[in-house]
Amino acid sequence: MTAFxxxxxxxxxxxxxxxFAALVALFVFLGTTGQRNIEAQGMATxxxxxxxxxxxxxxxxxxxxxxxxxxxxxxxxxxxxxxxVGVLTLVFATLxxxxxxxxxxxxxxxxxxxxxxxxxxxRNVPAILQVVFWYAVLTHTPRPRDAYTLGExxxxxxxxxxxxxxxxxxxxxxxxxxxLLAAFGVLAAGRxxxxxxxxxxxxxxxxxxxxxxxxxxxxxxDAPLVSVPELAGLRFVGGMxxxxxxxxxxxxxxxxxxxxxxxxxxxxxxxxxxxxxEAGAALGLSPWQVxxxxxxxxxxxxxxxxxxxxxxxxMKATTLGLVIxxxxxxxxxxxxxNQSGQTLELIGILMAGFLLLNYAxxxxxxxxxxxxKLKGGH
Amino acid sequence: MTSKIVTLAAGVALxxxxxLPATAQAGDTLSAIQERGSLLCTGHNGSYLGFAExxxxxxxxxxxxxxCRALATAILGSPDAVQIVxxxxxxxxxxxxxxxxxxxxxxxxxxxxxxxxxxxQFSLPYFIGPFYVMAQSELGAESIADLxxxxxxxxxxxxxxxxxADYLESNGIEYQPLSFESGEELRAALYAGRCxxxxxxxxxxxxxxxxxxxxxxLTIIGEVIQLEPEGIVVREGDxxxxxxxxxxxxxxxxxxxxxxxxANVDEFRASPPSPTIERLLGVSPGVGERLGLSDDWAYNVxxxxxxxxxxxxxxxGEGSRYKLxxxxxxxxxxxxxxxxxxxx
Numbered sequence: 115m116t117a118f119x120x121x122x123x124x125x126x127x128x129x130x131x132x133x134f135a136a137l138v139a140l141f142v143f144l145g146t147t148g149q150r151n152i153e154a155q156g157m158a159t160x161x162x163x164x165x166x167x168x169x170x171x172x173x174x175x176x177x178x179x180x181x182x183x184x185x186x187x188x189x190x191x192x193x194x195x196x197x198x199v200g201v202l203t204l205v206f207a208t209l210x211x212x213x214x215x216x217x218x219x220x221x222x223x224x225x226x227x228x229x230x231x232x233x234x235x236x237r238n239v240p241a242i243l244q245v246v247f248w249y250a251v252l253t254h255t256p257r258p259r260d261a262y263t264l265g266e267x268x269x270x271x272x273x274x275x276x277x278x279x280x281x282x283x284x285x286x287x288x289x290x291x292x293x294l295l296a297a298f299g300v301l302a303a304g305r306x307x308x309x310x311x312x313x314x315x316x317x318x319x320x321x322x323x324x325x326x327x328x329x330x331x332x333x334x335x336d337a338p339l340v341s342v343p344e345l346a347g348l349r350f351v352g353g354m355x356x357x358x359x360x361x362x363x364x365x366x367x368x369x370x371x372x373x374x375x376x377x378x379x380x381x382x383x384x385x386x387x388x389x390x391x392e393a394g395a396a397l398g399l400s401p402w403q404v405x406x407x408x409x410x411x412x413x414x415x416x417x418x419x420x421x422x423x424x425x426x427x428x429m430k431a432t433t434l435g436l437v438i439x440x441x442x443x444x445x446x447x448x449x450x451x452n453q454s455g456q457t458l459e460l461i462g463i464l465m466a467g468f469l470l471l472n473y474a475x476x477x478x479x480x481x482x483x484x485x486x487k488l489k490g491g492h
Numbered sequence: 493m494t495s496k497i498v499t500l501a502a503g504v505a506l507x508x509x510x511x512l513p514a515t516a517q518a519g520d521t522l523s524a525i526q527e528r529g530s531l532l533c534t535g536h537n538g539s540y541l542g543f544a545e546x547x548x549x550x551x552x553x554x555x556x557x558x559x560c561r562a563l564a565t566a567i568l569g570s571p572d573a574v575q576i577v578x579x580x581x582x583x584x585x586x587x588x589x590x591x592x593x594x595x596x597x598x599x600x601x602x603x604x605x606x607x608x609x610x611x612x613q614f615s616l617p618y619f620i621g622p623f624y625v626m627a628q629s630e631l632g633a634e635s636i637a638d639l640x641x642x643x644x645x646x647x648x649x650x651x652x653x654x655x656x657a658d659y660l661e662s663n664g665i666e667y668q669p670l671s672f673e674s675g676e677e678l679r680a681a682l683y684a685g686r687c688x689x690x691x692x693x694x695x696x697x698x699x700x701x702x703x704x705x706x707x708x709x710l711t712i713i714g715e716v717i718q719l720e721p722e723g724i725v726v727r728e729g730d731x732x733x734x735x736x737x738x739x740x741x742x743x744x745x746x747x748x749x750x751x752x753x754x755a756n757v758d759e760f761r762a763s764p765p766s767p768t769i770e771r772l773l774g775v776s777p778g779v780g781e782r783l784g785l786s787d788d789w790a791y792n793v794x795x796x797x798x799x800x801x802x803x804x805x806x807x808x809g810e811g812s813r814y815k816l817x818x819x820x821x822x823x824x825x826x827x828x829x830x831x832x833x834x835x836x
Contacts, residue, residue, distance in 0.1 A: 155611045155727065157610055158608070169653075170657055170669075171657050171669040172669070173670045181661065246677075250680070253680075257685055272685050346641070347640065347641050348631065348641050348642040348643075348688055349641045349668070437673070438677060439648070445648065448648070448649065448673060449582075449648050452581055452582040452649030452650070453653075454605065
């Protein structure tokens with residue numbers, strides 16, 4: 115018995131249990147006293163307010179919202195806005211970062227200088243300043259009626275960037291989604307069936323052609339395919355508008371992120387041993403082939419963990435939208451707190467939302483990491 | 493960023509303080525203030541022009557700040573016995589619930605959810621806030637309907653957002669809403685022409701206009717879209733403090749109605765013309781005792797900050813650079829909506 119108690123593993127287990135129990139007890143204690151004090155102050159608690167209409171409109175939302183929407187709907191729309199800006203930021207920061215990284219490792223002096231200048235400028239100025247700066251630039255563009263225009267179809271004014279947009283209905287979106295799924299399925303099946311490269315292209319082309327035919331026949335006759343913006347009174351109608359708030363946040367964060375992502379990619383590229391690149395060249399591969407087949411795959415493995423960190427950081431930085439009036443998740447939660455007064459619940463929702471977003475992001479990066487990881491030795 | 497951190501911090505502070513036993517207990521705030529020797533009152537994060545602004549010496553001034561001083565004088569006898577806590581719009585409710593401040597004097601609209609669910613109570617309105625729309629002059633709009641389709645800006649998280657939505661929707665006017673958490677960003681966006689119009693509280697609009705690079709570029713449109721009574725807020729159950737607040741507001745109005753000013757209050761006290769004034773200035777006892785204060789509290793308040801009209805003129809009215817007309821914030825016998833209670 116004493117031997118059992120003295121065993122190291124039992125010791126560790128008991129310690130862990132005690133620690134966990136203490137942690138649970140602490141949270142229960144904080145929760146119950148919090149609840150009691152809130153009740154003593156006569157404050158309403160719980161999530162009932164989520165069903166109530168907000169009474170205030172959202173400036174920007176991807177789903178239909180109005181001042182009659184419930185708090186739940188508005189918060190959901192806010193989360194989607196954050197997701198939109200976040201994902202676009204990651205895409206642009208990565209693409210731009212890739213360019214910057216290649217500039218930085220280039221053998222060309224001018225290219226290296228350009229890359230270094232970019233990184234030093236955008237990495238060393240605080241993100242919030244950059245966001246506010248781009249927002250100020252965008253709002254100091256001319257009024258709609260004096261907008262800069264590109265061929266009378268795209269306009270840049272202090273109301274944002276207005277672009278022509280394809281006209282989609284709900285069924286169109288469904289068609290596109292179905293076509294994508296079908297193409298993906300065919301490709302997956304094709305791999306099993308050992309289709310040739312030409313065979314696969316043929317199958318995908320057929321699916322796309324079918325989808326286009328379905329889209330063209332299924333739509334309302336004579337409806338325009340593309341909506342072109344036009345100036346009407348104080349604003350543009352038609353097309354799609356990217357507001358200065360949205361653009362300012364996207365541009366600011368993408369440039370800021372690109373400086374960091376660029377450095378991470380550069381680190382990855384530099385981690386590839388020179389010998390491997392020389393071996394590739396010795397085998398007669400072109401410089402592009404060396405990059406594509408040897409350098410980038412090996413660099414990816416080295417940089418994924420720090421890249422995942424940076425992505426999560428950028429996702430959280432979307433909360434800067436609050437400063438320039440973009441309706442991101444944080445701004446919506448903040449306004450909701452003020453309008454409904456349900457501070458604790460809403461802070462909880464805010465934390466849960468970001469936990470979910472970043473956990474999903476982290477998990478998918480880990481998945482990619484696992485797929486890319488070297489199996490066995492070198 | 494700052495306000496973001498501040499809001500979060502307020503949330504965390506609320507979570508922590510709510511979880512700790514013996515948080516600010518409603519009901520004894522008045523004695524807590526007296527024991528502490530100072531009143532914790534609301535300021536603003538930055539400047540809310542005319543109401544709570546920081547001057548170039550870093551001192552707080554404005555209409556709401558004067559009421560903080562008046563309340564401090566009523567309770568503690570000195571207008572300096574007040575600590576102004578800088579606070580954002582969103583932070584004011586968590587801050588009072590957690591006991592970081594004693595009262596909210598921050599042009600706070602009396603709404604049902606605040607009054608009930610948030611566990612707060614409101615004083616008699618000390619200010620009547622008409623909501624207007626201020627448009628860019630170059631648009632030549634004569635009514636709000638002329639701004640159809642425009643971008644309407646507002647302070648995020650205030651009642652203005654709701655009032656504006658109600659008015660425009662019920663009048664079938666389409667618009668694009670845009671709201672900002674920080675007053676500085678809101679003004680910058682307006683001055684840059686990002687907003688076609690700014691909706692808000694009349695005094696706030698007037699102050700924003702005065703501070704514009706070119707005040708003539710902005711025009712306040714005459715339609716009142718809504719009227720909002722603004723009250724001073726205390727915690728539910730703080731009845732003693734609420735009584736003091738209500739009678740302080742009433743005393744300031746009564747003083748104005750009777751022509752008692754900061755300059756002549758001593759003459760009135762030396763020879764009170766009526767029994768009511770005798771009671772108000774503490775010449776005959778009772779006015780303080782009932783509230784748990786000294787009998788000369790109203791006298792102290794008037795000699796420290798003046799009557800309601802004097803406060804108004806000094807901070808937002810004719811004596812200030814905002815030159816706001818009294819309008820509805822005048823006494824009932826001057827065409828306004830304000831009146832003192834009966835001092836018996």
